[in-house]
Amino acid sequence: MSRLLKGKVLGIGLVMPSFLTLLVLVAYPVMMSVRTSLQNRAGEWSWDNYRYIFTEPLISQNIRHTMFVTIISCFFVLIIAYGIALYLRFSTRFFSKLINKLYLIPMFIPGVIAVYGFINFYRNNGWVARLIGTDNMLPIIYHVRGLIMINVWFNIPFTTMLLLSALQGIPNSIIEGARDVGATKWQLFIRFILPLSYKTMLVAITFLFMGIIGSFTAPFLIDRNAPQMLGVSMQQHFSVFNEIGQSSSLAVFMFLLSSAVGCFYIWSNMKHSKKELS
Amino acid sequence: MSIQLSVEGLSKIYQTGEGVRDISIEVAKGELVTLLGPSGCGKTTVLRSVGGFVDPSEGIIRIGDRDVTNVVPEKRPSAMVFQSYNLWPHMTVYDNLAFSLKLKKKKKSFITERVDWALNLVHLTGSEKKYPSELSGGQQQRIALARALLLEPEVLLLDEPFSALDAKLRHELREELREIQAEQNLTMLFVTHDQEEALSISDRIVVMNRGKIEQVAQPYEIYHKPASLFVAQFIGRMNFIKGYAQPDGIRIDQLIFPNERGLIGEVAVGIRPEDVKLSEGKPSIEAKVAKIMMLGHYVEVTLHTIFGQLKMFIDKNEINTVELGRIVHVTLTRIQSFQDSNENYLERNEAYATI
Numbered sequence: 001m002s003r004l005l006k007g008k009v010l011g012i013g014l015v016m017p018s019f020l021t022l023l024v025l026v027a028y029p030v031m032m033s034v035r036t037s038l039q040n041r042a043g044e045w046s047w048d049n050y051r052y053i054f055t056e057p058l059i060s061q062n063i064r065h066t067m068f069v070t071i072i073s074c075f076f077v078l079i080i081a082y083g084i085a086l087y088l089r090f091s092t093r094f095f096s097k098l099i100n101k102l103y104l105i106p107m108f109i110p111g112v113i114a115v116y117g118f119i120n121f122y123r124n125n126g127w128v129a130r131l132i133g134t135d136n137m138l139p140i141i142y143h144v145r146g147l148i149m150i151n152v153w154f155n156i157p158f159t160t161m162l163l164l165s166a167l168q169g170i171p172n173s174i175i176e177g178a179r180d181v182g183a184t185k186w187q188l189f190i191r192f193i194l195p196l197s198y199k200t201m202l203v204a205i206t207f208l209f210m211g212i213i214g215s216f217t218a219p220f221l222i223d224r225n226a227p228q229m230l231g232v233s234m235q236q237h238f239s240v241f242n243e244i245g246q247s248s249s250l251a252v253f254m255f256l257l258s259s260a261v262g263c264f265y266i267w268s269n270m271k272h273s274k275k276e277l278s
Numbered sequence: 279m280s281i282q283l284s285v286e287g288l289s290k291i292y293q294t295g296e297g298v299r300d301i302s303i304e305v306a307k308g309e310l311v312t313l314l315g316p317s318g319c320g321k322t323t324v325l326r327s328v329g330g331f332v333d334p335s336e337g338i339i340r341i342g343d344r345d346v347t348n349v350v351p352e353k354r355p356s357a358m359v360f361q362s363y364n365l366w367p368h369m370t371v372y373d374n375l376a377f378s379l380k381l382k383k384k385k386k387s388f389i390t391e392r393v394d395w396a397l398n399l400v401h402l403t404g405s406e407k408k409y410p411s412e413l414s415g416g417q418q419q420r421i422a423l424a425r426a427l428l429l430e431p432e433v434l435l436l437d438e439p440f441s442a443l444d445a446k447l448r449h450e451l452r453e454e455l456r457e458i459q460a461e462q463n464l465t466m467l468f469v470t471h472d473q474e475e476a477l478s479i480s481d482r483i484v485v486m487n488r489g490k491i492e493q494v495a496q497p498y499e500i501y502h503k504p505a506s507l508f509v510a511q512f513i514g515r516m517n518f519i520k521g522y523a524q525p526d527g528i529r530i531d532q533l534i535f536p537n538e539r540g541l542i543g544e545v546a547v548g549i550r551p552e553d554v555k556l557s558e559g560k561p562s563i564e565a566k567v568a569k570i571m572m573l574g575h576y577v578e579v580t581l582h583t584i585f586g587q588l589k590m591f592i593d594k595n596e597i598n599t600v601e602l603g604r605i606v607h608v609t610l611t612r613i614q615s616f617q618d619s620n621e622n623y624l625e626r627n628e629a630y631a632t633i
Contacts, residue, residue: 171364173362174364176351176360177358177425178377179352180351181429182352182378182381182382182429183381184352187381196367
C-alpha cells in the first residue's frame with residue numbers, strides 16, 4: 001500500500017513543475033483577463049466590454065476582417081503546402097531533392113526581418129514595381145492581399161513539414177498494393193493518400209488557425225489601418241486607448257475562437273482513434 | 279503444360295551498380311516457383327519487375343501470351359502479396375477485399391459473395407467489419423492473400439510474405455498457401471530467403487546470388503545436386519573440407535572417391551551431415567566426438583578430424599553409440615567436390631563411396 005502511495009506521490013511530483021509553470025504563466029493571466037474583461041472602469045462587474053466589442057461597428061468589422069484573413073490564409077497555406085508535400089513525397093527528381101533541402105529556410109528568418117524584406121520587395125515603389133513598372137503594380141503592401149501573402153509565406157514551411165511527415169508515414173507498399181489492384185492515380189489520391197493524411201491536415205489547420213488569428217507583427221506592419229486584425233486592435237485598445245477592459249474582452253473572445261478550433265480537433269481525433277488503433 | 283509467365287533476359291542495374299543481369303525464368307500454369315537467395319541478391323527486383331513496380335533496363339516479360347514489359351502495375355494481370363502487412367489501415371477487412379471489385383464496378387451482391395468466398399478460403403469468415411489493426415500478423419497476411427486472390431491474377435507474386443511471422447505460424451500459412459495454390463491451380467512466383475521454406479513449398483526453385491541465377495531445379499535436385507559451391511553452401515547444412523583431386527580419384531585422408539569430371543588439384547568437398555556415417559570397417563576417418571546435441575528427431579554430433587570439423591546427423595535412437603571425447607570411425611557415403619574456377623567453384627563433381 002505504501003509503495004502504491006509512493007508511486008502516486010512520485011507521479012504527481014513529476015508532473016508538478018510543468019503544471020505549476022502552466023498555472024502561473026498561462027492559467028493565472030487567462031483568469032485575470034477574464035476578470036478584467038468582466039469589469040467596467042469603475043471596477044464593478046458588468047458586461048460593458050462585451051457589449052462594446054459586439055455592438056461597435058469598428059470591432060465587428062475587425063472580427064469579420066480577422067476571420068476572412070485567417071480562413072483565406074489557412075486555405076491557401078494548406079493547398080500550397082499539401083501540394084509541395086505531395087511533390088516532395090512522390091518525386092525523386094533532382095529538383096524535388098533541392099526543394100526538400102530549401103523549404104525550411106523561411107522558418108529560420110526572424111519575422112520582422114522577413115516582413116521588412118517583403119515590404120521592400122512588394123511596396124508600390126519596391127523591387128517588383130521597378131521591374132514591371134509602377135503602373136502595373138497591384139497594391140500589395142497596406143492591403144489585405146499583402147497580409148495573406150506574408151501569412152502564406154510564414155506558414156508554408158512548418159505546414160509542409162507536418163504534412164510531409166504524414167505522407168512519408170504512408171508506406172510505399174500501401175500505395176503499390178492499391179496500384180496492384182488497379183487504382184488509378186486519382187483513385188489512389190482520393191481513396192488512400194487523402195484519408196491517410198487527413199488527420200495531420202486537421203492538426204495543421206488547428207496550428208494555422210491559432211497562429212494566424214493571433215498574429216501581430218505582420219498585420220501591424222503590412223495591413224491597412226482599418227479594418228484591423230484582432231491582435232492589432234487589441235494592442236491598440238490596450239496601449240493607445242488605454243482600454244484595459246475592452247482589450248481583455250477581445251483577448252477572451254480570441255481565446256474562445258481558438259478553443260473552438262481546438263475542441264473540433266480533439267473531437268475529430270477521438271472519433272478516429274475509436275476506429276483505428278494505429 | 280503451357281507457360282504462364284516468362285521472363286527473358288531481364289536486367290536491371292541500379293545506380294549503385296547492384297541489380298540483376300540477364301535473368302530468364304519460365305513458370306508453367308499452376309506451378310509454384312520460388313526465387314531463393316541471400317538478401318541483396320536481386321530476387322525482389324525480379325519479382326517487382328514482373329509486378330510492374332520496377333522498370334527493367336532490358337528484357338521481356340510475358341504473362342500468358344501478352345508482352346507486359348511496359349504495362350503499368352494497375353493494368354497487369356498479376357497480383358502481389360507484400361512482405362509487410364500492407365492492408366489499408368483506414369478500411370475494414372470487407373472494404374480491403376471489395377476495393378478491387380468496386381473498381382471493376384461489380385454488383386454489390388456479387389461483391390459480397392466473392393468476399394465471403396475469399397474469407398472462407400483463408401479461414402477468416404466473420405471478420406468483415408474488423409480493421410486491420412484489430413487482426414494479428416498472421417490474420418493480416420491471410421487477408422492480404424485473399425485480397426490478391428480476388429483479383430483472379432494470372433500470376434500471383436509473393437514477396438517474402440511470411441518472413442515477419444513467428445516460426446509456427448509461418449509453417450501453418452505455408453501449408454495453407456500450398457493447399458490454396460493446388461486447389462485454385464494458381465501460378466505463383468514466390469520470393470524468400472528462407473531455404474527451408476523454399477524447399478518445402480516449391481515445384482521448382484531458382485537460386486540467385488549477386489544478381490545472377492545459380493541454379494534452377496526441383497527442390498530435391500537443388501538439395502542433392504547443387505550446381506555450384508554457392509548453392510551447396512546456401513541450401514541445407516553442409517560440411518566443407520579440403521580434398522585433393524588426382525586423375526585416379528578425389529582423396530580425403532584414407533578415403534578415395536571417383537573423379538568422373540576430371541577435377542585437378544585442391545578441391546572443396548561438401549558433405550551433408552546425414553551422409554557422414556559411423557563405420558567399423560576400413561577405409562575410414564578417425565574422429566573425436568566433441569559435441570552431442572539432441573535436436574528432436576535426430577542428433578547432431580560434432581566431430582574433430584585431422585582435416586577439420588565435421589557435423590554428423592544420427593538417429594535419436596542411436597544416441598548411445600556415441601560418447602563425448604571418444605574416438606570413432608566414420609565414412610562419407612556421398613560427397614560433392616567443387617573446383618575453384620574463376621572464383622566461382624563452378625566445376626562440380628558428385629561421387630558416392632564405393633563400399
